[in-house]
Amino acid sequence: MELLKKITEAFGPSGREDEVRELIKSEIEPYVDEITVDNMGNLICRKKGNGKKLMMAAHMDEIGIMVTHIDKNGFVRFAAVGGVYPYNCIHRAVRFENGVEGVISGEGKTAMRDWTLDKMFVDIGAESYEEASKMVKIGDMATFNGRFAVMGKKVTGKTMDDRVACYALLEAVKRIEKCPNDFYAVFTTQEELGLRGAKVAAAVVEPDMAIAVDVSSVGDTPESNVIDLTLGKGPSVKIRDASYIISPKARDFMIKCANEAGIPYQLEAASFGGTDTGAIMLTGTGVPAATTSIPTRYIHSPQETVHMDDVENEIKFIKKMIETEI
Ligand code: CO
Ligand code: ZN
Numbered sequence: 001m002e003l004l005k006k007i008t009e010a011f012g013p014s015g016r017e018d019e020v021r022e023l024i025k026s027e028i029e030p031y032v033d034e035i036t037v038d039n040m041g042n043l044i045c046r047k048k049g050n051g052k053k054l055m056m057a058a059h060m061d062e063i064g065i066m067v068t069h070i071d072k073n074g075f076v077r078f079a080a081v082g083g084v085y086p087y088n089c090i091h092r093a094v095r096f097e098n099g100v101e102g103v104i105s106g107e108g109k110t111a112m113r114d115w116t117l118d119k120m121f122v123d124i125g126a127e128s129y130e131e132a133s134k135m136v137k138i139g140d141m142a143t144f145n146g147r148f149a150v151m152g153k154k155v156t157g158k159t160m161d162d163r164v165a166c167y168a169l170l171e172a173v174k175r176i177e178k179c180p181n182d183f184y185a186v187f188t189t190q191e192e193l194g195l196r197g198a199k200v201a202a203a204v205v206e207p208d209m210a211i212a213v214d215v216s217s218v219g220d221t222p223e224s225n226v227i228d229l230t231l232g233k234g235p236s237v238k239i240r241d242a243s244y245i246i247s248p249k250a251r252d253f254m255i256k257c258a259n260e261a262g263i264p265y266q267l268e269a270a271s272f273g274g275t276d277t278g279a280i281m282l283t284g285t286g287v288p289a290a291t292t293s294i295p296t297r298y299i300h301s302p303q304e305t306v307h308m309d310d311v312e313n314e315i316k317f318i319k320k321m322i323e324t325e326i
Contacts, residue, residue, distance in 0.1 A: 003027070004155070004311075005148045007163045007170075011097055013064030013081050013141040014190045017041055020060040020163070024170060024187050031173050032185070042201040043187040047179050047322075054181040054326050055207035056318060057198055057276045058165035058214070059191030062158070063300055064143040065094065065104075065122070067136050074126030076102065079117065081141055082192030086116050088301045094142040100124055100135045102142060146302035153308050154231065160304035162191065164294055165213035168311055172318035180325040188276055195243065198276035202283040209250055209288045209326045212276040213318065215304070216268055216293035227270070231295050232307040234264030235314040238291040241270040243278025250290035253326060261320040263313050268293060292317060 012020035021043045025035060034046040043060070063082035070076050089104045090112065096102070102122040106115035122142070126132035146158025166187055173185050184205045189197030202210065216236055219227030229236060237254045239246050258265045281289040294314050297305040 001150070001155075004164065004167045005157070007167050008148060008157045008159050010163070011095070011143055012060055012062055013143050014061040014193045016097060016141055017060040017189045020166070021187065024060070024166060027170055028173055028185065031176065038200055038204050040197045040200040041189040042197045042204070044201060044205060045173070045185040047173070047176060047183040047185070049179040049182045051181040051325050052208035053184065053205060054322070055184040055186055055202065055205050055210040055280070056169055056321070057186040057188050057201065057210065057212045057280065058169045059162045059188045059197065059276060060166060061189055061192050062143055062161070062163070063192050064141045067138050067140045069138070070129055070132045070136070072129045074124070074128050074132035076122040076124055076132060076136060077118075078120070078122055083300050084117065085300060086120070089117070089120060090115060092302060093145040094122060095145055096136055096140055096142040144302040146304070151305075154305055155308060156303045156305040158302045158304065160296055160306050161215045161299055164215060164296070164306055164311060168294065168314040169213055169318055171315045172322060175315070175319050176322055178323050180323070183322055191276055195274060195276050195279035199279040199283060202280040202287060206284055207280070207287055209253065210277070210280045211250065211254070211289065211321060212280065212291045213314070214275045214291055214293050215296035215299060215306070216270060216273070217299050218295045218297055221297060229266055229268050229295050231297065232309050233266055233295070235310055235317050236266045236268035236293040236295065238275070238293050239267060239269045241273045241275060241278070241291070243274030244281050244289070246290045247281070247288035249288040253324070254290060254292065254321065257320045257324050258317060261316060263317045263320065265317070266295070
C-alpha cells in the first residue's frame with residue numbers, strides 16, 4: 001500500500017513522466033534482465049524467455065494543466081493536458097513540477113456552472129506579473145493534488161489512472177516464477193494525449209501479442225449510467241472501447257488464463273474512451289491485442305477510487321498471463 005501511495009503521488013503529466021519512470025525503474029530493476037528507455041520516454045523492461053514476445057503495457061502519465069498566459073495581477077491562465085473536465089477543476093489544489101502550489105478558480109461574472117477552462121485561472125499566491133513569472137513559465141505543467149486514503153476495502157487518490165495499473169504490472173513482475181515468453185513490461189508515456197508513447201514502444205518491441213492494463217469506468221454508484229462493470233468483482237477483459245475491438249486470439253488467451261488461475265473477471269464493452277491497445281494493435285503488420293482494466297470510480301478526478309480486491313486479482317491475472325505461453 002505504501003508503494004501504491006508513492007506511485008500515485010509522483011508527478012507525471014503527459015510528456016513529463018520522469019519522476020514516475022525513475023521510481024518504477026528503481027523498483028523493477030532487480031526483477032528483469034534488460035531495461036531501456038526509448039525516444040518517447042517509454043520504460044521497456046525485458047524478462048528473457050525462449051518463446052514469442054508478449055508485451056504488457058501500463059501508462060505512466062496523468063492528466064494535468066499547462067500555463068498559457070500570466071496576467072498583470074499574477075493570475076495564471078491554463079490549457080488542459082489530457083481529458084480535464086471543468087467541473088473537476090473548481091477550487092481544486094494543483095502543484096507544479098518545481099513545487100509551486102496553486103488553487104483553481106474562475107471568473108466571478110460567470111455562473112460557476114458555466115465555467116469552462118478558458119474562464120478559469122490558477123491563483124499561485126502572486127500579486128503581480130513580475131512575481132508570478134518568477135514562479136512559473138509559459139508551458140510549465142501542474143497536476144491535481146488528490147489525497148491518498150483507505151476507505152474500507154477501497155482506496156482513493158489521484159492518478160489511479162493509470163498508476164494503479166503500473167503498480168499491478170510491477171507487482172506481477174516481482175512475483176514471476178517462470179517465463180516461457182520473451183516478456184516485456186512497458187510503462188508508456190503520453191497515453192492521455194492520444195496513445196502516443198505506446199505507438200512507438202510497440203514499434204520498438206515488435207510484440208507477437210500485447211495486453212494493456214488500464215482503468216475503466218463503472219456503473220455501480222447511485223443513478224449512474226448503465227455500465228456493466230462493478231467495483232470488487234474482478235478485473236475486466238475489455239472487449240472494446242472507442243480505440244479498438246479485441247483480437248479473438250488475445251481474448252481466448254486472457255479467458256483461458258483467468259479460468260485456469262480461478263480469477264474472477266468481468267467482460268467489458270465500452271463505447272467510449274481509449275487505451276494503449278488502440279495504438280499497439282495497429283503497429284507493424286498488426287498485433288493481436290487487448291486490454292484488462294481495474295474497475296475505477298471518478299476517473300479523471302483527483303480522487304479516483306478502486307477496490308483492493310480488484311487490484312490483487314489484477315496482479316494475479318497479469319502474473320498468470322506472463323507465465324502462460326502465448
Ligand atoms: Co485517463
Ligand atoms: Zn488510463
